[in-house]
Amino acid sequence: MTTGARRRMGVDQRRQQLIAVALELFSHRSPDEVSVDEIAAAAGISRPLVYHYFPGKQNLYEAALRRAADELAARFVEPREGPLGARLLRVMKRYFDFVDEHGTGFSALMRGGPAVGSTTANAMIDEVRSAAYLQIMSHLEVRNPPARLQLVVRSWVSLAESTALIWLDGRNIPRAELELQLVHDFAALAAVSAAYDAGMADVVRQILVAEPPDGPFGDLLERLMALAPAAPLPAQRT
DSSP states (O other), rough: OOOSSSSOOOOOHHHHHHHHHHHHHHHTSSSGGGGGGHHHHHHTOOOHHHHHOOSSSHHHHHHHHHHHHHHHHHOOOOOOOOOOHHHHHHHHHHHHHHHHHHHHHHHHHHHHOOTOOOOHHHHHHHHHHHHHHHHHHHHHHHHHHOOOHHHHHHHHHHOOOOOOHHHTTTOSSSSHHHHHHHHHHHHHHHHHTTOOOOOHHHHHHHHHOOOOOTSSHHHHHHHHHGGGGGSSOOOOOO
């Protein structure tokens, strides 16, 4: 990301440019491998000017992680229109777009990274998780969500995060399959919880009423039904 000829910018505009340049570089390489000289060259400015806007590389790195956290949280924003399964699938597509594009930066954010303190990183991660949780809960439109529903949503957000980190290690599963699988995981977590809690059962019924047969949740049901003939019948309770 180069700017070509140097041009005059306002203070905030220059800071935002440096953050964007740093995020691009940190997204593909470890912060330890990226020098201030390289950041300056990519931004089309001198090394001393970088220090004019940021005290050091760590400060710039933290600002880049802040930008990454905000962008990642925004991937969970989805209009409350249509079946929930299709909405969640669109969210997962945007989420993995970010993961795919900013692999190293995503890992650094979620794992802390060598150039940022654990307290700062953990606070950013918690903000992303909280934003994702609130977005999903808003789609469920449950006035007084039962404790198990809160657990399901938080568990699913954590599952999406850990799944993305594992996927980055080798990308051994096609992205589209993994995105759909995570939507199925949400349905499975909710269904299992519904077996233990009447409030959760009501939530699941409300979700399924609006789901079309050809949607992600209908697809999961077909896949499970295909397994049924090969599965042994459970022993009856005595």
